[in-house]
């Protein structure tokens with residue numbers, strides 16, 4: 131691909147709810163711009179931006195993908211992002227490379243849960259945005275209704291710059307409210323409209339909408355306001371410039387029409403990208419750190435080269451592929467840059483412009499452009515690479531903690547050996563995953579944003595790396611504790627020929643507040659137990675506590691005071707006192723009202739209000755306690771505390787209860803007593819388990 135100047139580059143992300151048509155729109159733009167020789171379809175699994183095998187199999191986007199193309203004199207780096215809520219952390223991360231975003235809406239469904247989420251991301255990154263009302267060829271779609279919903283949710287500064295001609299099946303034209311011309315399309319055609327005057331039947335509506343647009347654009351600009359009051363309108367060039375400025379400053383959010391799968395409106399959208407959306411040079415500054423100081427910084431062509439890494443992919447053939455945005459200067463092929471985090475020197479051999487999975491070689495990437503390079507040694511997502519060692523370091527996004535974890539185990543010994551290498555590659559690519567070992571249950575856990583998220587990893591392990599694994603719900607890390615106090619003796623005495631063994635201690639056990647774990651106090655006066663044997667008593671107790679008393683779970687939140695005992699000059703030893711401590715502990719547990727503790731999770735569900743009542747009563751059924759509620763628009767947030775054991779299958783239940791329109795997040799909060807009914811079952815199950823282990 132040829133080299134483009136910063137001012138001719140547009141980095142545009144397509145964002146929106148799952149299934150709204152982002153990948154289809156990318157496909158239609160690529161075809162109309164001549165970057166592909168036919169119109170590729172999401173349903174056929176052959177699009178440029180859904181190339182990953184899991185995406186093809188599932189017919190949805192899982193990670194962001196890039197495709198660069200040129201249109202007139204502009205180079206567009208299109209970033210197609212996932213819309214399903216469990217994959218949205220990737221979308222948010224990809225937005226660090228964008229200078230503007232198109233929010234895609236389904237012309238039937240209008241505003242959906244993820245529409246609001248991605249809108250918040252765009253606000254967070256201060257990205258200029260426009261709305262694209264897609265699927266206007268569908269039955270029961272309505273541009274008017276969706277526009278009203280957009281304005282109600284996002285405000286009056288969202289204004290149409292297009293009007294549809296025809297609706298549903300007969301939708302085949304678009305009126306451009308800037309130039310006041312009409313364009314007729316052939317459904318399934320080349321995406322280039324035939325220009326004509328506005329049909330008489332649409333004249334009145336178009337004039338009204340044009341005036342509303344003109345007024346809105348003029349409002350923020352004195353010169354334009356003067357022209358508007360003087361002539362009652364704005365010259366088309368002035369209108370475009372004014373609109374461009376207003377979009378850049380996030381004062382206006384244009385609304386456009388489209389039917390991506392039948393390729394209606396692609397050429398108007400392409401013109402909008404190049405004429406109205408900002409170049410990287412016009413983007414608002416982003417925060418960075420330079421010489422220890424927080425600064426903000428724009429794209430700077432005149433400085434030495436620096437790039438920010440916003441994405442890493444594990445390609446089965448090319449290995450690690452690093453996607454970056456040039457933040458300053460120009461990066462030439464084969465440049466040597468140093469990584470500001472690890473200090474490693476990296477050679478950027480064969481830099482490329484990404485086009486889905488294809489890497490198109492390029493000689494140079496100028497400030498603001500996006501590129502990819504394979505085989506960097508130590509560079510990861512979020513890193514800054516540059517030539518000078520005092521350059522600004524840009525900030526990557528943080529990823530949320532996983533909301534769900536599964537126990538993962540290899541199917542065979544052979545799989546086990548390769549599992550962690552394969553997983554480490556997948557984790558590099560997707561930073562919202564976590565892989566760790568639970569120190570208590572000793573299981574390996576894989577955490578992600580949802581069940582499907584973890585399942586994608588399992589499937590990828592098999593398809594890409596030939597590693598087969600099994601998933602299980604993680605074991606619940608129960609704990610044991612005491613509710614009462616007890617003072618008991620622990621005495622160990624054994625006479626076997628020569629040396630005997632003798633240890634004897636008196637201990638008091640009592641509960642500690644939740645989370646204080648363990649405390650040991652030596653309260654011996656007058657040497658009833660010699661000083662050097664006291665640590666052995668403690669060790670005996672700690673080891674016994676690790677093994678549990680009721681059901682094999684570690685005992686926690688208790689205090690032990692050793693206050694008396696006796697010893698034997700010859701037969702006493704550390705081992706004997708350790709065993710005495712152990713006996714004392716077990717005897718104390720017996721009397722001190724032992725109890726089971728269970729982890730309680732902090733859960734937050736976001737759902738359309740219509741399901742709120744149902745979801746709250748569902749929490750009651752799960753022994754949960756509602757701790758708060760928030761209403762935002764049509765979305766209800768419910769916060770609750772629920773035992774972990776009741777949440778294992780929540781994801782599936784939530785999907786079926788809300789038709790997939792709600793999302794949730796949970797994390798550990800605290801431990802609390804298990805009610806006796808459940809405790810009995812857990813203890814009985816543990817007895818079976820421990821019994822089996824003994825037999826093995």
Ligand SMILES: Nc1nc2c(ncn2[C@@H]2O[C@H](COP(=O)(O)OP(=O)(O)OP(=O)(O)O)[C@@H](O)[C@H]2O)c(=O)[nH]1
Pocket residue numbers: 146147148149150151152153154155172173189190191192211212213214264265266267268388389390391392
């Ligand atoms: N009728 C109609 N269907 C469309 C249109 N655009 C997309 N679709 C269909 O909508 C479905 C989803 O399209 P995608 O392009 O995969 O949607 P997406 O927004 O990329 O979905 P995610 O990547 O999962 O977020 C597919 O079946 C498309 O054929 C359209 O303009 N009209």
Ligand SMILES: [Mg+2]
Pocket residue numbers: 152153154180190191210211212213
């Ligand atoms: Mg998609």
